[in-house]
Amino acid sequence: MTQNKRREIWFLTGSQHLYGDETLNQVAQNSQRIVEALDRFGKLPAKLVWKPVLTGPDAIQNQCLAANVAPECAGVITWMHTFSPAKMWVAGLTSLQKPLAHLHTQFNRELPWGEIDMDFMNLNQSAHGDREYGFIGARLRLNRKIIAGHWQDPAVVEELAGWTRAALAVAESRKLKIARLGGMNMREVAVTGGDRLEAQIQLGWSINGYGVGDLVEQIAEVSDKDVDHLVQEYEASYSLQASLKRGGAQHQSLRDAARQEIALRAFLDAGGFGAFTTTFEDLHGLKQLPGLACQRLMADGYGFGAEGDWKTAALVRLGKVMTAGRPGGVSFMEDYTYHLVSGEERVLGAHMLEVCPSIADKKPSLEVHPLGIGGKDAPPRLVFDAKPGPAVNTSLVDVGGRMRMIVAELDVVKPDQPMPKLPTARAVWVPRPDFKRSTQAWIEAGGAHHAAFCQAVSADEWQDFAAMTGLEAIHLGPNLDLRALRNELRWNDVAYKLLGR
Ligand code: MN
Numbered sequence: 001m002t003q004n005k006r007r008e009i010w011f012l013t014g015s016q017h018l019y020g021d022e023t024l025n026q027v028a029q030n031s032q033r034i035v036e037a038l039d040r041f042g043k044l045p046a047k048l049v050w051k052p053v054l055t056g057p058d059a060i061q062n063q064c065l066a067a068n069v070a071p072e073c074a075g076v077i078t079w080m081h082t083f084s085p086a087k088m089w090v091a092g093l094t095s096l097q098k099p100l101a102h103l104h105t106q107f108n109r110e111l112p113w114g115e116i117d118m119d120f121m122n123l124n125q126s127a128h129g130d131r132e133y134g135f136i137g138a139r140l141r142l143n144r145k146i147i148a149g150h151w152q153d154p155a156v157v158e159e160l161a162g163w164t165r166a167a168l169a170v171a172e173s174r175k176l177k178i179a180r181l182g183g184m185n186m187r188e189v190a191v192t193g194g195d196r197l198e199a200q201i202q203l204g205w206s207i208n209g210y211g212v213g214d215l216v217e218q219i220a221e222v223s224d225k226d227v228d229h230l231v232q233e234y235e236a237s238y239s240l241q242a243s244l245k246r247g248g249a250q251h252q253s254l255r256d257a258a259r260q261e262i263a264l265r266a267f268l269d270a271g272g273f274g275a276f277t278t279t280f281e282d283l284h285g286l287k288q289l290p291g292l293a294c295q296r297l298m299a300d301g302y303g304f305g306a307e308g309d310w311k312t313a314a315l316v317r318l319g320k321v322m323t324a325g326r327p328g329g330v331s332f333m334e335d336y337t338y339h340l341v342s343g344e345e346r347v348l349g350a351h352m353l354e355v356c357p358s359i360a361d362k363k364p365s366l367e368v369h370p371l372g373i374g375g376k377d378a379p380p381r382l383v384f385d386a387k388p389g390p391a392v393n394t395s396l397v398d399v400g401g402r403m404r405m406i407v408a409e410l411d412v413v414k415p416d417q418p419m420p421k422l423p424t425a426r427a428v429w430v431p432r433p434d435f436k437r438s439t440q441a442w443i444e445a446g447g448a449h450h451a452a453f454c455q456a457v458s459a460d461e462w463q464d465f466a467a468m469t470g471l472e473a474i475h476l477g478p479n480l481d482l483r484a485l486r487n488e489l490r491w492n493d494v495a496y497k498l499l500g501r
Helices: 021-041 057-069 086-095 118-123 126-139 154-173 196-203 212-221 224-237 251-271 292-299 310-323 435-444 459-469 482-499
Strands: 008-014 047-050 073-080 100-104 144-148 177-181 206-210 275-277 303-305 330-339 346-350 365-368 380-383 389-398 403-413 426-431 450-454 472-476
Touching: 008 021, 008 057, 021 047, 021 118, 021 154, 057 073, 057 086, 073 126, 073 154, 086 126, 100 126, 100 154, 144 154, 154 310, 154 459, 177 251, 177 310, 196 206, 196 310, 196 403, 206 212, 212 251, 224 251, 251 292, 251 365, 251 380, 275 310, 292 303, 292 330, 292 380, 303 310, 310 330, 310 389, 310 450, 310 459, 330 426, 346 435, 389 459, 403 435, 403 459, 426 435, 435 472, 435 482, 459 472, 472 482
Parallel strands: 008 047, 008 073, 073 100, 100 144, 177 206, 177 275, 275 303, 403 472
Antiparallel strands: 330 346, 330 450, 346 426, 365 380, 389 403, 389 450, 403 426
């Protein structure tokens, strides 16, 4: 799966004509130096592109319109080096359709106490230029991220990088195609449903169902030679259970799984799909529920949701985009079972088969075990423990009239003891701030039993994405206050009804 293509973030510097050419040239030089330095720093996952200093309403609007139609432009950063009367920005900002950040910085880090004169003050006036510009953002009720601090401050660069990752996810979201194999949710399940048309209008997701028969036909056409190659890759990448090895009693089931993976990958690529769902309630003509195929496709960047869960499938894909280039994986995940000893509570997250090996601590073991449901052959699957460290679980639910994102911080820990009889990949974690408050809050907010589990996407980055797309975002982290959360949920109900998104 191709990850982020060459994307750009455009850097717009605001000023006005009053200053004269000499000052404006200095403004241009300074803002170019900022862009070059930020780009050279290499933290931003997109190319930062400097644009000529903007001094009037027509130029501003033209730049915003150009950003809208430039497919490579994922977002716009604005900064007022000097004073830029903000009525000049109304036409541009009201037409801008790309994510917007306001970098509130100043070219000079140090105030030159002994040397400061009027010329210095007139050149370095972001302190009030950015306030004039910031007002119009508030007046227009724009979704924008405000990042304050010196542009060489690592924390500021990190914030810009995180915002850029969210902007890349928005670009992906707006063209995301999701294939639902079997075309349905697990029967009678509530939380995996939702308004698919609204999701397309708000988030850009094109969600369509496909008969499993189409896939079955493609599976039949896979060549034995291609299967041989893929089985070799399995042998090189994982520790195979003896019965799955060549000559082993269950080797054929590994070949069947390889056949499924090849056909499924071809199906997704031919349709330009970035995410997909399966359902064990529609496996007509399939020998086994695709498990290994889903795990490996996730590892290659595709989003996946089990039981027809298109919302989590999309989140997994967006998490993959946000995390690109960073160590740490992203997986479909389900809160499965608990360790409830007081003071040492743990959540064991897993799924029947489909956990992504990108989150694994060590080389996964490739095993085959019978599946209790679905009535098909025993499917091979990768079994492993997730790498310890911080992560977030993100869920998207349709609460009627709008979608709500819930982002919960957690810490993956080593399992207290080995689990040699558990035939599935798993993660063991402690939620933040603690088990009791986090699970109470998750349930109170209506969070699903499925989530996109991300080791290298921060809660802030998910919230940036939510802000850019108008999603309600509920954050469960170290400062979780249940009473404040209940109020937030109630007030959000009113706010979204009054204001929409
Ligand atoms: Mn499930």
